[in-house]
Amino acid sequence: MKRPTIADIASRAGVSKVAVSYALNGQPGVSEATRARIIAIADEIGWRPNSAARALNGARANCVGLALCRPARILGVEPFFMELISGIEGVLADRSYALLLQVVTSHQKESEVYRRWWGESRIDGVFLVDLHYADARVTELEGLGMPVVVIGHPSQSGSLSAIWSDEGQAVRETVGYLVALGHRRIARVAGLPELVHTAVRDQAFAEACQGAAEHVTVHTDYTGDEGARATRRLLSSPDRPTAVIYDNDIMAVAGLSVAQEMRVRVPDDLSIVAWDDSPLAQVVRPPLTALTRDIPAYGAHAAQRLLALIAGESVPPYEDQAAVLTPRGSTGPAPAPARV
Numbered sequence: 001m002k003r004p005t006i007a008d009i010a011s012r013a014g015v016s017k018v019a020v021s022y023a024l025n026g027q028p029g030v031s032e033a034t035r036a037r038i039i040a041i042a043d044e045i046g047w048r049p050n051s052a053a054r055a056l057n058g059a060r061a062n063c064v065g066l067a068l069c070r071p072a073r074i075l076g077v078e079p080f081f082m083e084l085i086s087g088i089e090g091v092l093a094d095r096s097y098a099l100l101l102q103v104v105t106s107h108q109k110e111s112e113v114y115r116r117w118w119g120e121s122r123i124d125g126v127f128l129v130d131l132h133y134a135d136a137r138v139t140e141l142e143g144l145g146m147p148v149v150v151i152g153h154p155s156q157s158g159s160l161s162a163i164w165s166d167e168g169q170a171v172r173e174t175v176g177y178l179v180a181l182g183h184r185r186i187a188r189v190a191g192l193p194e195l196v197h198t199a200v201r202d203q204a205f206a207e208a209c210q211g212a213a214e215h216v217t218v219h220t221d222y223t224g225d226e227g228a229r230a231t232r233r234l235l236s237s238p239d240r241p242t243a244v245i246y247d248n249d250i251m252a253v254a255g256l257s258v259a260q261e262m263r264v265r266v267p268d269d270l271s272i273v274a275w276d277d278s279p280l281a282q283v284v285r286p287p288l289t290a291l292t293r294d295i296p297a298y299g300a301h302a303a304q305r306l307l308a309l310i311a312g313e314s315v316p317p318y319e320d321q322a323a324v325l326t327p328r329g330s331t332g333p334a335p336a337p338a339r340v
Contacts, residue, residue, distance in 0.1 A: 004047040012041045024049070063098040064306055065117050065126040067110045070103065078222070079249060079278040080295060084151075087299025088127070095307060097124075107132075111140045118146050124310045125149070127302060131156050131196045147309035149302050153196050154317040161315040163302050166322040167197050168204035170291050171245075173325050174273055175208035178243045182334035183271065184213045187241035189230045189251050193219045201247065216241070220251065227251025231258040235270070242334045243271040249281045252288055256330065267332035277326060286329030293323040 006024075010017045015034065022029040023038040030038070066088075068081065085099070092099055100123060104110045114137075117123045124147065128137060131152030138158040141148045154162035178186055188205050191198045202217055209215035218234065220226035227246060234241055235258065246252035252274030256266060264270050266286060274281045277290035298320050305315045 004042075004045045006047075008045060009038060009041050009047060012045070013038050060124050060310070061122055062096060063100050063123050064092065064303075064310075065100045065102075065114065065123040066129070067102045067104050067113045067126075069105065069107055069110050069130060079280060080276050083278075083295035084299040084302075087296030087301075088303040089299075090296065091300045091303035091307070097307070107135075107137055111137055114141060114146075115144065118144050125306050127151060127306065128157075128160065132194050133196060133199070147306060149306040149309065149315075151298075151302050153200065156196050157317075161305060161309060162317045163298070163305060163320055164317075165293065165298070165320045167200045170275075170323040170325075171201050171204035172208045174245055174291065175205065175212070177325055177327070178245075178271065178273070178331070179212045181243075181271065181332065183241075183243040184334065185239060185241045186213045186215050186243045186245070187234050188215070188217045188245045189227055189234075189247060189255065190217050190219050191222045191247040198247070205245075214239070220247075222248055222251065224250045224254035227254040228258050231255040232262070235259065235262050235264055241270070243273070243331070245273045245275070247275045249274045249276055249278045249288070249290065252290075253280055253284055256284055256288070266330055269335050271331040271334075273325075273331060276323070282328075289328045289331040290326050291323035292326045293321060 006017050006020045010020045013020065015038070019030050019034065020038055023035040024042060085101070089099055100117065102113055104113060114126055117126070126141070126146065126148055128141060128148055128150045129152065131150060133156055135156060138150070138156070138160060141160060142158055148160045150157040150160045150162040151164070152162060153164045175186065186209060190201065193199065193202070205215065205217060218230040220230055227250065231244065231254065234244065244255060246255055252272055256272055259266050259270050259272070266272055272288060274288045274290040276295065277292035281288040281290045301318065301320055305318060308315050
């Protein structure tokens, strides 16, 4: 079935296409009775305004964009972005806004997508995620002059509005908890080192462990395969850690599987902490101690700020709630030192 057009409405109403345009756009030139009849016919046949045509007339697209630089197969199993998008969508739906989502393979392609969307008037603004140090995308988007909300630390967001949470606070709470349980060798299986939030966690982890515990950080690509490989290396070390903090739940679950494969008991021999709680972290056995935050609310707050920018409001940087530790069965007292 073809999309209903203004010509279809005009034919049914027995008026000209110009009269239909006047009626649907609230312009004078038709009687109120004719306007009402035209609007009723438009509703009946399911006509909706063409977003491209509206954009040519300077109207808003009622759509915002999000380009993600990551393999699509990873996006499908990563709870963080699914929950973030659910929070964004909840706010957008209430305002009859749509989210235009595209997965890309590089930051250059991401910038190209944003330039094209903006140039074609397909979007009113965008979200920028996975912030890097000296991120070229920030400069690019500043130059375009469109509304942007950066989901990342404001120190690297330039003049763009940012929303973030204190990654360092969550790291310090976690290390303090593990040290209180007697752990003196703590490892962290981290994400990509070029990401700002990874670097913030790296620094906070090193500082929190200083003088309290030996520590090592292993960087990965956030996948379960990489998390498993990092865990095997750590548990095969002669100075293997007694606790491991993982930068996402996928890697933590993979690490738990490796520990069980290597007959390392959790939590008797090894304590495990996952960053960002999820149903996945709760259904494994033992359930994983996790850093918990309301990710859908995080997405909702980002969407509210982007819509405010689109409306012409001033939107200062906003610090959201930091993740808090939720202890479960995967953490316990450090094992007693082996007798010589």
